[in-house]
Amino acid sequence: MESLEILSNLFSFQNVLAVVAGVFIGILIGMLPGLTANLGVALLLPVTYGLEPTSALLLLVSVYTSAIYGGSFPAILINAPGTSASAATALDGYVLTQKGQFNTAIRVSTFASVFGGLISGFALLFIAPPLSLISLKFGPAQYFMLAIFGLTIIGTLSTGNFVKGLLAGSIGLFLSTIGSDLDSGYPRFTFGFSGLLSGINFVPAVIGLFSFSQALILSEDPNKTIQLKKIKTDAWHFLPKLIETQKVFLNCCVSSLIGVLVGILPGAGGDIASWVSYNEAKRFSKNKSEFGKGSLKGIAASECANNAVTGSALIPLLTLGIPGSTTAAILLGALLIHGLLPGRELFTTNGNITYSVIWGFIFANLFMGMVGLFVAKYFGKIAKIPNYFLAPSIIVLSVVGSYAIGNNVQDVYTMVIFGLVGYLMKKLNYPPAPLILGLILGPIAETGFRQSQILAKDSVLIYILNNNISLILFVLTIVSILSAIYLEITQKVNYEKNIS
Amino acid sequence: MNRIKSNIFVSLLLILLSTILFFFAKDYPGTSKNFPITILLLIFILSIGQIVISIYRFKNIHQSKFDIRLFPLIIFILSFLFIYLMKFLNFFGSFGLFFLIFIYLFNIKNKKFYIIGSLILFISIYLIFEFGLKVSLINREFLG
Numbered sequence: 001m002e003s004l005e006i007l008s009n010l011f012s013f014q015n016v017l018a019v020v021a022g023v024f025i026g027i028l029i030g031m032l033p034g035l036t037a038n039l040g041v042a043l044l045l046p047v048t049y050g051l052e053p054t055s056a057l058l059l060l061v062s063v064y065t066s067a068i069y070g071g072s073f074p075a076i077l078i079n080a081p082g083t084s085a086s087a088a089t090a091l092d093g094y095v096l097t098q099k100g101q102f103n104t105a106i107r108v109s110t111f112a113s114v115f116g117g118l119i120s121g122f123a124l125l126f127i128a129p130p131l132s133l134i135s136l137k138f139g140p141a142q143y144f145m146l147a148i149f150g151l152t153i154i155g156t157l158s159t160g161n162f163v164k165g166l167l168a169g170s171i172g173l174f175l176s177t178i179g180s181d182l183d184s185g186y187p188r189f190t191f192g193f194s195g196l197l198s199g200i201n202f203v204p205a206v207i208g209l210f211s212f213s214q215a216l217i218l219s220e221d222p223n224k225t226i227q228l229k230k231i232k233t234d235a236w237h238f239l240p241k242l243i244e245t246q247k248v249f250l251n252c253c254v255s256s257l258i259g260v261l262v263g264i265l266p267g268a269g270g271d272i273a274s275w276v277s278y279n280e281a282k283r284f285s286k287n288k289s290e291f292g293k294g295s296l297k298g299i300a301a302s303e304c305a306n307n308a309v310t311g312s313a314l315i316p317l318l319t320l321g322i323p324g325s326t327t328a329a330i331l332l333g334a335l336l337i338h339g340l341l342p343g344r345e346l347f348t349t350n351g352n353i354t355y356s357v358i359w360g361f362i363f364a365n366l367f368m369g370m371v372g373l374f375v376a377k378y379f380g381k382i383a384k385i386p387n388y389f390l391a392p393s394i395i396v397l398s399v400v401g402s403y404a405i406g407n408n409v410q411d412v413y414t415m416v417i418f419g420l421v422g423y424l425m426k427k428l429n430y431p432p433a434p435l436i437l438g439l440i441l442g443p444i445a446e447t448g449f450r451q452s453q454i455l456a457k458d459s460v461l462i463y464i465l466n467n468n469i470s471l472i473l474f475v476l477t478i479v480s481i482l483s484a485i486y487l488e489i490t491q492k493v494n495y496e497k498n499i500s
Numbered sequence: 501m502n503r504i505k506s507n508i509f510v511s512l513l514l515i516l517l518s519t520i521l522f523f524f525a526k527d528y529p530g531t532s533k534n535f536p537i538t539i540l541l542l543i544f545i546l547s548i549g550q551i552v553i554s555i556y557r558f559k560n561i562h563q564s565k566f567d568i569r570l571f572p573l574i575i576f577i578l579s580f581l582f583i584y585l586m587k588f589l590n591f592f593g594s595f596g597l598f599f600l601i602f603i604y605l606f607n608i609k610n611k612k613f614y615i616i617g618s619l620i621l622f623i624s625i626y627l628i629f630e631f632g633l634k635v636s637l638i639n640r641e642f643l644g
Contacts, residue, residue, distance in 0.1 A: 047628070050634065163549050166546055167546045167547065167550060174536065174543065183530075183531065184530055184532050186532050189536070212579075215575070216575060220572060222606040388602065389618075391602075392599055392618075395575070395579060396595050396599070396622075399583065399595065404635040409587075413583060416580060423576075429503075446535040449534070450535070
């Protein structure tokens with residue numbers, strides 16, 4: 001009965017439309033170099049306000065997985081990865097294009113992306129529900145430590161300089177304190193602006209940091225267009241050939257596993273998974289020399305792993321509220337907008353929504369493959385859209401999107417200010433993801449901290465750490481900071497060795 | 501400005517801001533000051549750490565210039581201006597004008613593609629937001 005309910009919910013007209021639209025939009029965004037899955041999800045976030053929670057989340061997860069796949073097109077055809085997760089794909093994909101085998105490369109990349117996406121979808125379906133049981137044991141102390149751990153791991157993993165990541169996260173935490181204090185009602189850091197009393201709305205902040213800032217980056221080089229050379233290419237087959245799939249099948253299995261594992265780790269996104277998977281495929285290959293020279297296994301390893309991340313990155317998000325990737329951090333915001341709190345409740349009270357979204361995600365991956373192979377023929381025309389059109393279009397969509405949140409012009413100003421902040425952060429190599437996460441997790445961390453203060457008989461620190469879960473999270477936080485310091489030092493030593 | 505200088509400049513700015521904000525926060529009543537003060541202290545310490553790292557890590561590395569181009573800054577200012585103008589011209593009037601200014605700003609050659617593309621974009625926005633999401637972009641509610 002429950003399964004039938006989920007199926008009827010999933011295949012309602014609005015939900016199917018959300019998946020179809022999400023897949024098309026995602027592939028288009030991924031295809032355009034300079035546009036990312038983050039940008040796509042951030043831009044569509046306000047559109048989901050008017051939708052049912054299931055449709056809203058289906059639209060966003062479909063955009064997420066399809067944009068990662070769409071990034072393989074420019075990587076293969078013009079050696080310009082549409083998303084950072086497809087950088088490893090370009091190594092072999094572009095060589096194949098030069099050899100006149102563009103269609104073969106696209107077919108293999110499509111097969112691998114769909115394979116990885118499906119595995120991650122099923123991983124999400126089977127791992128997330130039992131894992132969510134842990135959240136039942138969470139109280140104020142555990143939630144406080146969880147927020148701190150989430151911020152630390154994202155801050156340390158998302159950039160080459162972990163201090164910048166932590167700083168960005170801390171600034172996000174600070175920004176979350178602006179507005180009326182939830183307990184006393186006292187206005188904090190509002191400086192007389194009544195508009196700040198309700199705090200900073202994180203949706204305009206997300207749109208500004210990820211979309212508006214990207215428009216500013218694109219406008220640096222407004223007349224940049226992609227020059228496509230006329231290439232001879234092999235005959236078009238809609239379905240991958242059996243021999244191609246046999247060749248990469250084992251690779252896809254291993255790469256999916258790597259992608260799923262990397263995705264579950266908070267902060268490690270598709271780019272890390274695709275490079276780890278590519279290196280492992282090369283390491284275990286009998287013919288290592290073929291890698292970098294047009295290897296189908298290389299394309300499959302990279303594409304399979306980066307799409308395998310998309311579903312598994314939602315596992316820590318849905319169960320504990322820790323996003324596994326930057327896009328998942330934005331999706332956390334989407335959950336909160338629709339009144340859905342990560343944890344066990346998502347799989348019990350709101351089970352109908354959650355399971356529909358998970359099955360919809362699996363369905364979106366299948367549909368993505370079909371659309372991708374259909375759209376591939378028109379890639380040349382889509383990729384030629386110049387920056388002078390993309391930049392103002394993104395700005396206009398950002399403006400109208402941030403206005404639509406609450407029919408409030410103040411949100412639009414907030415978005416533009418965060419857009420400039422995001423632009424400067426990108427220029428200064430500060431990752432924007434920890435800032436957004438700080439803004440989202442700030443209230444959770446502060447509430448946990450203050451409730452712990454009330455409950456603690458002696459020291460609040462002793463109270464927070466006086467249970468196994470908090471202690472484990474505390475140890476993990478320390479380990480993530482120490483490993484980041486270690487990486488920082490070894491990078492410096494390696495650099496000096498290379499110089500000498 | 502090279503990377504070391506820009507990193508140090510930003511860190512100094514954060515130190516200054518966190519110090520000023522600390523003096524505001526310390527007067528907040530009861531427990532409402534604890535969390536912000538902790539975070540401001542963290543920002544202060546991390547900024548000092550960033551200065552040390554910038555000097556230690558990057559001193560031997562060839563420094564790429566930190567440059568901010570003119571176009572993004574112009575667009576940022578124009579965006580502010582046109583959001584303000586929405587009060588008088590509505591969304592479509594204001595951002596229609598915004599789109600037209602880009603033709604001269606970016607010296608766009610293929611005007612036909614640009615104008616047709618813009619029209620399609622604006623019509624799509626109108627249909628999606630007015631009819632799909634019931635967000636009025638034309639009536640007086642939008643005038644702020």
